[in-house]
Amino acid sequence: MTSAPVLSVRGLRIEFPVGGDRLVAARDVSFELAGGECLAIVGESGSGKSVTCLGLLGLVPGQGRVVAGEVIFEGDDLLKLPFEGLRQVRGEKIAMIFQDPSSALNPLFTIERQIRDVLDVHKDWPAKRKRDRILEVLGAVGFPDPARRMKSYPHELSGGLRQRVAIALALACAPRIVIADEATTNLDVSVQAQIIELLVGLKDDLEFSVIFVTHDLALAQHIADRVMVMYAGHPVEVGPVAEVMANPAHPYTVGLLGSAPTGESHRAHRLAAIPGSIPDLRTIGAAAPFAGRCPVRVEGICDRVKPAWTSCGADHLVACHRYERDGREGTTWNR
Amino acid sequence: MEPVIGARDLEKQFAVRGFSGHVVPALRGVSLDVAPGEFVGLVGESGCGKSTLSRILIGVESATSGEVLHEGRPVETREEWASLRRDVQYVFQDPYGSLPPRMRIGDVLTDPLRIHGMRDRHERAARAIAMLQEVGMPASAMQRYPSAFSGGQRQRISIARALVLEPRVIICDEIVSGLDVSVQAQVLNLLLDLQASRGLGVLFISHDLRVIRYLCSRVCVMYLGEIVEEGAADELFADPQHPYTQGLLASSPDRAAPGQLAARVAGEPPSSSAALPACPFEPRCPRRGDVCAVEVPPEIRLGGHRALCHFPGAPATAQDARSPITDRA
Numbered sequence: 001m002t003s004a005p006v007l008s009v010r011g012l013r014i015e016f017p018v019g020g021d022r023l024v025a026a027r028d029v030s031f032e033l034a035g036g037e038c039l040a041i042v043g044e045s046g047s048g049k050s051v052t053c054l055g056l057l058g059l060v061p062g063q064g065r066v067v068a069g070e071v072i073f074e075g076d077d078l079l080k081l082p083f084e085g086l087r088q089v090r091g092e093k094i095a096m097i098f099q100d101p102s103s104a105l106n107p108l109f110t111i112e113r114q115i116r117d118v119l120d121v122h123k124d125w126p127a128k129r130k131r132d133r134i135l136e137v138l139g140a141v142g143f144p145d146p147a148r149r150m151k152s153y154p155h156e157l158s159g160g161l162r163q164r165v166a167i168a169l170a171l172a173c174a175p176r177i178v179i180a181d182e183a184t185t186n187l188d189v190s191v192q193a194q195i196i197e198l199l200v201g202l203k204d205d206l207e208f209s210v211i212f213v214t215h216d217l218a219l220a221q222h223i224a225d226r227v228m229v230m231y232a233g234h235p236v237e238v239g240p241v242a243e244v245m246a247n248p249a250h251p252y253t254v255g256l257l258g259s260a261p262t263g264e265s266h267r268a269h270r271l272a273a274i275p276g277s278i279p280d281l282r283t284i285g286a287a288a289p290f291a292g293r294c295p296v297r298v299e300g301i302c303d304r305v306k307p308a309w310t311s312c313g314a315d316h317l318v319a320c321h322r323y324e325r326d327g328r329e330g331t332t333w334n335r
Numbered sequence: 336m337e338p339v340i341g342a343r344d345l346e347k348q349f350a351v352r353g354f355s356g357h358v359v360p361a362l363r364g365v366s367l368d369v370a371p372g373e374f375v376g377l378v379g380e381s382g383c384g385k386s387t388l389s390r391i392l393i394g395v396e397s398a399t400s401g402e403v404l405h406e407g408r409p410v411e412t413r414e415e416w417a418s419l420r421r422d423v424q425y426v427f428q429d430p431y432g433s434l435p436p437r438m439r440i441g442d443v444l445t446d447p448l449r450i451h452g453m454r455d456r457h458e459r460a461a462r463a464i465a466m467l468q469e470v471g472m473p474a475s476a477m478q479r480y481p482s483a484f485s486g487g488q489r490q491r492i493s494i495a496r497a498l499v500l501e502p503r504v505i506i507c508d509e510i511v512s513g514l515d516v517s518v519q520a521q522v523l524n525l526l527l528d529l530q531a532s533r534g535l536g537v538l539f540i541s542h543d544l545r546v547i548r549y550l551c552s553r554v555c556v557m558y559l560g561e562i563v564e565e566g567a568a569d570e571l572f573a574d575p576q577h578p579y580t581q582g583l584l585a586s587s588p589d590r591a592a593p594g595q596l597a598a599r600v601a602g603e604p605p606s607s608s609a610a611l612p613a614c615p616f617e618p619r620c621p622r623r624g625d626v627c628a629v630e631v632p633p634e635i636r637l638g639g640h641r642a643l644c645h646f647p648g649a650p651a652t653a654q655d656a657r658s659p660i661t662d663r664a
Binding site for chain 2: 045158160189194196218259270271272273
């Protein structure tokens with residue numbers, strides 16, 4: 001976890017044309033991912049967390065384009081690689097686990113066939129070796145009786161098993177980075193706990209790095225080392241996960257933690273909801289992204305100028321005008 | 336206070352299409368009450384029968400056997416169901432699918448009033464506007480279509496629609512699971528405000544223990560069509576008796592210390608058409624004994640708290656927490 005970064009992303013900007021307008025889905029996203037590290041990207045819908053991950057691999061859907069930034073992986077800028085080069089990276093060195101395992105798996109092919117497809121694209125191995133590898137990864141993800149059940153089709157498996165297969169697919173080529181995009185969101189809590197336990201174990205054994213995208217900060221602390229909080233396409237706070245949970249600096253992070261039920265009754269602790277709802281991304285322009293909902297915005301500044309990064313602890317950064325002026329006292333609005 | 340709505344020994348079996356005689360038991364003897372002003376949480380994983388139960392309670396689905404009670408009396412005739420529906424309304428999970436896209440919010444809110452016999456158009460509009468304001472929406476929303484609103488706002492409108500007939504209880508089926516956390520808290524607090532201002536009772540169905548803990552004073556834990564544990568929320572969360580409840584709590588991300596999320600419930604719920612052992616949780620249970628597969632678990636009572644289990648009590652120890660899957664295979 002202390003080694004040089006395996007991935008470094010700088011100034012990533014992703015836009016979608018909407019009517020005559022341009023919607024900036026991710027703006028100035030920069031982060032580094034160390035070997036064996038797990039970075040959680042946390043945010044609500046429309047925060048740009050998923051599109052950022054897709055952007056890393058040149059997979060932005062539809063009319064969307066990465067218009068600025070660089071993604072340095074093993075010395076190459078992935079955004080400048082030709083299609084064939086990118087194809088070598090996708091699935092082999094950087095793999096993804098998607099939210100919905102039933103649509104990530106092809107209903108027409110057996111589990112075995114789908115994993116072999118990945119190996120066929122990336123590995124020039126004899127059939128026997130591929131078969132061994134399939135059994136090996138299925139075993140690693142806790143798929144019961146792989147030799148027999150790898151012949152099953154996705155519909156024959158439960159949701160939790162399908163997600164295990166999706167993880168096996170991602171691990172087939174022993175990637176250096178696994179991107180898990182809301183990989184446990186649709187699962188029941190008991191199964192979610194199993195999958196998190198599995199991912200943590202695999203990450204430590206196989207020493208890959210993880211980008212774990214989630215909307216649940218409480219869940220992030222069970223897997224991540226560091227967390228990047230995003231709001232409306234902008235990263236607003238980055239730091240070690242325990243530090244961010246204990247001492248949030250950005251008013252949005254403060255609000256997110258304050259509005260999540262903590263396992264206490266409302267009689268003991270009433271949740272402080274963040275007023276308003278997520279803004280239209282086209283309307284943010286030059287303002288601080290959270291200004292429209294922020295209970296402690298600095299009038300005349302937050303709606304005009306984007307805040308720069310400020311250090312607010314060891315390895316902990318925040319982008320907030322209020323924090324710059326008044327520190328944590330100023331941004332802890334719901335106390 | 337006398338419960339507004341109740342269920343007694345509800346059983347529901349769904350026939351499997353194309354396999355005559357094959358049935359899937361969705362509910363297996365469920366009893367439940369909701370009193371005015373009471374928030375009852377119904378928690379369980381997907382497929383456990385939570386939604387089937389709630390649909391039977393408002394008469395959208397009919398039970399195979401058992402009774403639905405309205406103010407203590409069994410509901411049978413058409414008139415009795417109509418009167419129940421004035422007292423008990425339903426809020427759906429999907430804030431997008433549950434509001435008709437081509438209908439103005441004003442019509443969405445006044446239609447129930449018209450159907451239930453309020454003749455005066457102006458009176459209907461006035462009631463609808465008052466209701467919108469009570470859920471924190473502006474009166475101008477009356478003229479607009481659902482597409483103009485965000486998920487959280489739509490869920491407020493759905494709650495307003497349910498409340499416009501002034502029911503005494505509403506059934507909320509996973510109404511916050513599609514919402515972002517910051518907006519979810521707004522909706523939860525709205526329900527608490529309505530409880531305080533109107534004495535509203537809620538049957539709150541969710542898979543999220545954190546939300547249930549926050550809102551509810553009484554909790555029912557459901558597993559495969561059965562309420563396996565029920566009690567006052569404070570007692571049940573402080574001292575859960577059933578291993579399934581204990582497992583759910585251990586799997587809930589906020590309860591565990593960082594990095595200590597315990598996957599204590601192994602495996603997944605079996606396919607609903609499979610034959611079940613006497614205790615349906617037996618195959619996944621970290622504490623099961625020989626008796627569990629063959630003998631229906633007894634109901635144990637502990638203060639205001641009951642559970643169905645042969646081995647109730649303290650959570651499983653590390654030794655208990657072996658994986659039932661591996662040691663069976």
